[in-house]
Amino acid sequence: xxxxxxxxxxxxxxxxxxxxxxxxxxxFQKATGYSLHVSDGTRTWDEQLDFWEDYxxxxxxxxxxxxxxxxxxxxxxPSGPRALDIHDxxxxxxxxxxxxxxxxxxxxxxxxxxxxxxxxxxSQVEPWHIEYRGQIGGKVDTPKPSAxxxxxxxxxxxxxxxxxxxxxxxLDLAIAAAVIQKESGGRNVFGxxxxxxxxxxxxxxxxxxxxxxxxxxxxxxSNGVGPAQITWPAFFDEMEKAGLKPWxxxxxxKYGFRLMVDYLxxxxxxxxxxxxxxxxxxxASYGDDLLVKVKEWRQRLAGRNVSSAPAQGDERMAxxxxxxxxxxxxxxxxxxxxxxxxxxxxKRYQTFLGVTADGxxxxxxxxxxxxxxxxxxxxxxxxxxxxxxxxxxxLQKIAALYGxxxxxxxIWGSGSAAGFAKFLRGNHGYPANQNxxxxxxxxxxxxxxxxxxxxYVGNDVPGPVMRAALTKANDANKREL
Numbered sequence: 469x470x471x472x473x474x475x476x477x478x479x480x481x482x483x484x485x486x487x488x489x490x491x492x493x494x495x496f497q498k499a500t501g502y503s504l505h506v507s508d509g510t511r512t513w514d515e516q517l518d519f520w521e522d523y524x525x526x527x528x529x530x531x532x533x534x535x536x537x538x539x540x541x542x543x544x545x546p547s548g549p550r551a552l553d554i555h556d557x558x559x560x561x562x563x564x565x566x567x568x569x570x571x572x573x574x575x576x577x578x579x580x581x582x583x584x585x586x587x588x589x590x591s592q593v594e595p596w597h598i599e600y601r602g603q604i605g606g607k608v609d610t611p612k613p614s615a616x617x618x619x620x621x622x623x624x625x626x627x628x629x630x631x632x633x634x635x636x637x638x639l640d641l642a643i644a645a646a647v648i649q650k651e652s653g654g655r656n657v658f659g660x661x662x663x664x665x666x667x668x669x670x671x672x673x674x675x676x677x678x679x680x681x682x683x684x685x686x687x688x689x690s691n692g693v694g695p696a697q698i699t700w701p702a703f704f705d706e707m708e709k710a711g712l713k714p715w716x717x718x719x720x721x722k723y724g725f726r727l728m729v730d731y732l733x734x735x736x737x738x739x740x741x742x743x744x745x746x747x748x749x750x751x752a753s754y755g756d757d758l759l760v761k762v763k764e765w766r767q768r769l770a771g772r773n774v775s776s777a778p779a780q781g782d783e784r785m786a787x788x789x790x791x792x793x794x795x796x797x798x799x800x801x802x803x804x805x806x807x808x809x810x811x812x813x814x815k816r817y818q819t820f821l822g823v824t825a826d827g828x829x830x831x832x833x834x835x836x837x838x839x840x841x842x843x844x845x846x847x848x849x850x851x852x853x854x855x856x857x858x859x860x861x862x863l864q865k866i867a868a869l870y871g872x873x874x875x876x877x878x879i880w881g882s883g884s885a886a887g888f889a890k891f892l893r894g895n896h897g898y899p900a901n902q903n904x905x906x907x908x909x910x911x912x913x914x915x916x917x918x919x920x921x922x923x924y925v926g927n928d929v930p931g932p933v934m935r936a937a938l939t940k941a942n943d944a945n946k947r948e949l
Contacts, residue, residue, distance in 0.1 A: 471548060471605055478623035478653075478786070478802035479509035482549050484604040489552060492581040492618075496556070500570050503557040505625070507596065510549040511541045514931045515787055518841065521932070530592045540599050550600040551586075557625070559671060564596040571595045571655050618768050619645055623801060625654035626695060633721035639729050640736055642769055646761035647728060647748065648721070650809070651697040653801050656717045660799045661699065664691020668799075677715040696724025703727075724748075757808050785810070790827055792817060838935055854880065854906045856930065857939045862946035866891050869949070892917065914938065 473480045473534075481489065493504035511519070513534045522528030532539040540551035556562040556570055563571045566588070575585045578598055587597030619627035624645060634644035648654050658669035658680070665688035666680045672694050684690045686702050692699045693714050698707070703723065704714055713721040731744035741762055745755030789810055792798040798813040811827035818825040821836035829837075835856030855863070864876045867887025874883045885904040892898035898913035911930050918924035924937035 473510065475621050475623060476509065477506045477620075478790075479506045480549075480786075481506060481552065482544075482600075482604050483511040484602060484891060485509075485550055485552065485600045488581045488583065488600060488602060492578065495577070496570075496573060500556070501572055502562065502570060503625070504563070505555055505557065506552055507555050508541065508553040509551075510543050513542060513544060514785065514933065516542045517932045517936075521841070530590055531729070541851060548604045550604055552583075552596075552598050552600070553596050554598060555596060565766060566593060566595045574598070589701050606845070615641060619654075622649070622765070622768055623653060624648055626656070627654065629717050630654060630695075630721060633718055633725055636722055637725045638727040640762075641761055642734075642762050642765035643736070643741065643744075643758075644721075644725055645765040645769075646758050647724065647745075649761055649765075649801055650749075650754070650758060651692070651724075652695045654695050656715075656720070659692025659697050659699070661689070661691035663689045666693075667691055672715045672720075674713070674715050681714075694720030694724075696721050698724055734847055753808050766805065785829075788814075794818075834930070838932065841932075855938060856935050857942060859939075859942060859946070860884070862942035862944065862949070863888055865945050865949035870894070877948065896920075917941075 472483045474483055474486045475481070476486055476489065476859070489504075489506070492617065496502070496504045511534075516531070516534035516539055519528055520533045521532035523531040534542045536948075537546055539545055540547065541549060552868050554574070555564055558570065558915060560568075562568065563802045564573075565571060574687045574695045575588065575869055578585045582600055582602035583598045584601050585595070585596030586599045590597070591622040597684070604731070613621065616631050619630055622645070622699075625629060630644055630648055631641065634641045634920045652659075656672050658664070658666040658672055658676070660668050666676065669676060677693065680693070681704055682700075684704075690699050690701050693704075695717050698704065698714060698720060707714050707719070707723050707845040710723075712723055714723075728744055728748060731747045732740050733767075738759055741759045744757035745758035746752050748754070786802055789800055789802045792810070792813045793800055793802060796813070796817055798816070800813050814829055814833070815825040815827045817837075818827075818833055821833065821840060823832045823836050832854065835854055838856040839858060859863070859878055860880050861876050861878050864872065864874075864878070864880070864884050866889075867884045867890075870887040870890040872883045872887030874881065882904070885906070889898060889904040889910065891903075891908065892913040893900055896913045898910060902909050908928070911934075912928040915926070917943060918934065918937040922937045922941045923933060926933050
């Protein structure tokens, strides 16, 4: 069955599950004073496989293989994608730990909204894991969402405050949302400006801010503060003179949005938005990316939810962003868009992996990434092993049957490539007019080989499942040839 999705906190959620979650979240906030959020929603097969492989390696939380009928996070599950992992807005563990007031509320009340707090029944208790038991699939008749709900569905937190701050200073809400998306996602946190006095200092509180500003006035380097990431020390002086508190999200955004209003000069043309963005951040590329995001938010706010059913490429990018954010500590927004912030994060990860740091997650980066996921170590992959598996000696032995005369040394050179390509041409439909370099056409031939001989079930795009089958084939040929 095909499912329709919406976006909550940057995660895909089936529309019926999302409706029930929002109803529960509204009552949760009334009862506890905290907002409820989605940590993880619907996963692709490959994403679930990554979780399962980490669990098998002792590196992650409990996870089922994506083929399990109980793996309810997976989009292809026979019963549909109905699992959510949740957290709340508190500074403590909140709903993610059993035995406190907020997690008890979820356990006691989830069934009223159609959810089963199934994580309490796991061998490793997961209070944050809930599963929807109601009907899913098909369209849901829901009232038109409010502006705050649209912002929340687009992955922003503190959405009602964003709307209130933008209205207070007269800033176009699409521009306000785009600024907050780029700066913080709505989170009231210190920024990651290199060398800043409170670099990565977590949540902004009054006590932290007062210590921060004392250090800055004493000569330390400033860094971003709050949802609008106010940075220049003179701005803090202006805020205090105006009676605004930089640690309070509403005041923080009011001031940031007022700056944008001034920079726009009453205009909302493309050129004006680019220029205002450049002045806000000091970087021309920021203005270019801001304009892209403003146009996306205008579509969302007009009722055309551009992220409700992301294309395959966008969802793949969102998956990579989740990895960079949660596993690599990158302060980026999970939105499925390959913007400058994501590209910069990819470059840093590529440098760690030892591949060309160009900001483009291509075959070489994917291969090195998968080796890192398998081994937990930076592979420093070179083009001599482009497959993304730890060992290629079995593939070299196959190449030796087709003309390769070099050493079986786990170094994939031109001789290995030529012999292996000849094997694929003679047996698995790799065209004679194609060269010996690994690319999409060769991957398709490899997929045919793995389907016919090694139990692979999947498409022609290299991913964890295909590479697991390739590793199986390699290891068997390494032993037997």
